[in-house]
Amino acid sequence: MNGYELEDLPAEEIERLTERATALAESVRGLIQTTVVTEVGDADLDEAIAHIRAAQLLLSRKTLPGSFGVRFNSDGTRRTWGNAVTGTRNPVAPPVVLAHDGDRTWSEVTMGPAYEGPPGLVHGGVLAAILDQVLGSAAEHAGAPGMTGTLTVRYRHGTPLGPIRAEAWLDRREGVKTFTMGRIIAAGAVTAEAEGVFILPRWARGAAAESLRPGVGDA
Amino acid sequence: MNGYELEDLPAEEIERLTERATALAESVRGLIQTTVVTEVGDADLDEAIAHIRAAQLLLSRKTLPGSFGVRFNSDGTRRTWGNAVTGTRNPVAPPVVLAHDGDRTWSEVTMGPAYEGPPGLVHGGVLAAILDQVLGSAAEHAGAPGMTGTLTVRYRHGTPLGPIRAEAWLDRREGVKTFTMGRIIAAGAVTAEAEGVFILPRWARGAAAESLRPGVGDA
Numbered sequence: 001m002n003g004y005e006l007e008d009l010p011a012e013e014i015e016r017l018t019e020r021a022t023a024l025a026e027s028v029r030g031l032i033q034t035t036v037v038t039e040v041g042d043a044d045l046d047e048a049i050a051h052i053r054a055a056q057l058l059l060s061r062k063t064l065p066g067s068f069g070v071r072f073n074s075d076g077t078r079r080t081w082g083n084a085v086t087g088t089r090n091p092v093a094p095p096v097v098l099a100h101d102g103d104r105t106w107s108e109v110t111m112g113p114a115y116e117g118p119p120g121l122v123h124g125g126v127l128a129a130i131l132d133q134v135l136g137s138a139a140e141h142a143g144a145p146g147m148t149g150t151l152t153v154r155y156r157h158g159t160p161l162g163p164i165r166a167e168a169w170l171d172r173r174e175g176v177k178t179f180t181m182g183r184i185i186a187a188g189a190v191t192a193e194a195e196g197v198f199i200l201p202r203w204a205r206g207a208a209a210e211s212l213r214p215g216v217g218d219a
Numbered sequence: 220m221n222g223y224e225l226e227d228l229p230a231e232e233i234e235r236l237t238e239r240a241t242a243l244a245e246s247v248r249g250l251i252q253t254t255v256v257t258e259v260g261d262a263d264l265d266e267a268i269a270h271i272r273a274a275q276l277l278l279s280r281k282t283l284p285g286s287f288g289v290r291f292n293s294d295g296t297r298r299t300w301g302n303a304v305t306g307t308r309n310p311v312a313p314p315v316v317l318a319h320d321g322d323r324t325w326s327e328v329t330m331g332p333a334y335e336g337p338p339g340l341v342h343g344g345v346l347a348a349i350l351d352q353v354l355g356s357a358a359e360h361a362g363a364p365g366m367t368g369t370l371t372v373r374y375r376h377g378t379p380l381g382p383i384r385a386e387a388w389l390d391r392r393e394g395v396k397t398f399t400m401g402r403i404i405a406a407g408a409v410t411a412e413a414e415g416v417f418i419l420p421r422w423a424r425g426a427a428a429e430s431l432r433p434g435v436g437d438a
Contacts, residue, residue, distance in 0.1 A: 004338055020264060027271040028247075028254050031278070032310045035247050036287055036301050038278040045239060048274040052246040055270035059250070059257040067332035067339060067380055068255055082255050082335045084342040091251045092311050092333045113286035114311045116301045119223055120286060123303040124367040125351035129344025148343040152371040161286055 008074045021081060021089035024059075028091035033112045085133040096130055096166070098137045105138040105182075106167040113161065121158040127184050127192050128153045130166050135180040135196035138168035144178035146198030159184055159191040168194075176200040227293045240300060240308035243278075247310035252331045304352040315349055315385070317356045324357040325386040332380060340377040346403050346411050347372045349385050354399040354415035357387035363397035365417030378403055378410040387413075395419040 009017075031052070040048075068082025068089070081089040086096045094109045107130070117123030132151050139146055168182030177197055184192040228236075250271070259267075287301025287308070300308040305315045313328045326349070336342030351370050358365055387401030396416055403411040 020261070024254055024257075024264060024268060024271075027268045027275070028250060031247060031271050031275045032251070034275050034278045034282065035243055036306070036309050037283040037285075038243075039281040039283060040278055041281075042239070044277045044280055045243060048277040049243055049246045051270040051274035051277070052243075052250050055267040055274070056246070056250045056253050058263045058267040058270070059253045059259055061263055062258040062260075063253065064256040064258060066256075067335045069335075069338035082332055084334045084336060084345050087255070087335075090255050090333055090335075113301055114309055115303045116286045116288075116306075116309075117303060118366065119288035123348065123351075124370065125348025126303050128347035128351060128370060128372075129342065132342075132344035132347060147337065147377070148372075148374050150371065150373050151343065151347060152369065153347075153367075154369050155367050158366070 005069060005071045006074075007071050011075070014073065014077075014079070018088060025087075025089045025091050025095075032091055032114050036113045036116075083133075085129050094130075096133055098134065100141050103142070104167055104169050105134055105141050106165060107134055108163065108165045110163045111159075111161050116161060118158060120161060122161055122164065122186075124153070124155055124192075127155075127159060127164075127166075128194075130164075131168070131182055131184065131192070131194040132196065134166045135168040135182045135194060136198055138170060138180040138182065139178040139196070139198040142170040142173075142178065142180075144170075144173055144198065144200060146176075146178055146200045149177065149197040149199040151194065151196050153192055153194045155192050157189060157191045159186045162186070164191075168196075171195070176205060223289050223291065225291045225293075230294070233292065233296075233298070237307060244306075244308045244310050244314075251310060251333050255332045255335075302352075304348050313349075315352055317353065319360050322361070323386055323388050324353055324360050325384060326353055327382065327384045329382045330378075330380050335380060337377060339380060341380055341383065341405075343372070343374055343411075346374075346378060346383075346385075347413075349383075350387070350401055350403065350411070350413040351415065353385045354387040354401045354413060355417055357389060357399040357401065358397040358415070358417040361389040361392070361397065361399075363389075363392055363417065363419060365395075365397055365419045368396065368416040368418040370413065370415050372411055372413045374411050376408060376410045378405045381405070383410075387415075390414070395424060 071079045081087045087093040096107045111122045115126045165185040171179040171181045180196045182194045290298045300306045306312040315326045330341045334345045384404040390398040390400045399415045401413045
């Protein structure tokens, strides 16, 4: 098993699953944010932990054998719900919801206290993770999907916790390499700039690689 | 308020708080991992969500007004529990626990399904976040704490989910800039290499900056 699964689910079933996955993940995201800032005493803490363990026990009754991977539908759509940055059902992910506007790929997302690095600021590594995803998506949007080869982030200013915008665009293509650029904008200023080199997977070379498809060797 | 707080807590109280924070965060980390892979039906899901909301309500009874920031103790130790990569009480953080061995700063940590990018592999952005933290800690360990100026990550191979080792060391210092290098090792191979430039905060320049201290301007 290589983590890619082809599932032929009807659109309404996917919609229903998405709704359920979102409800669950959103409840856990709320819990995460509160966990970081809670100041309650031992009694409340113990009761909260008991609830959390009960929830985990219920969710453990039936699980996937490994990680979520990528699920493909016969209509060509795919679900990457486990993705650490964009995953709908991954509470670690903000999640980053990607949009495309002309040649620009972007996302607007709010960074809560769970994404803190220096006091009051977003962790530089979290920004790097978001940039990796947005720059990679820009490469794919330009018709050249790939694995990250190199990612460079230049930090210009601290990025305050709160709403941020990440955006990326194609710079150029050179053979199997696609170069994209991007940046983080927060409170009206560019706080970080990035360059990414994405490498076309071996299995997609020589083919019309218009979208990521199930296959091996793309690591 | 700049997010740095000086707290004069006795050592045993800090130990007790650490134990409680760890118990809470670990329960939420377990819940996160299960959330990503659960396949239970609606009844279990609804009951789990009810428990999660109950837990959040309990923890919400008393919270910090903003993010966790950095708490200093009079003995010079500090707590960065909210940190998205190393935070003891931040369930988003694996957490990365840093160690120093001679001139090397390192961490060994297990990447569960919540840190997935490509199927079965760690998200490249998560690796960048860990490298940012470990390279920055290596700069601080070398006596030159700083904010990340530039971070470059070169991905050599996919990094399988599971145990990884991140390590970093000082390369050189040039004025207010400290250059560190590092890498990720997984399943016996170097899967990513990184270079970081860390900038000494303005407030620490000209002073004996042996450790990060409360102050403004370090953004």
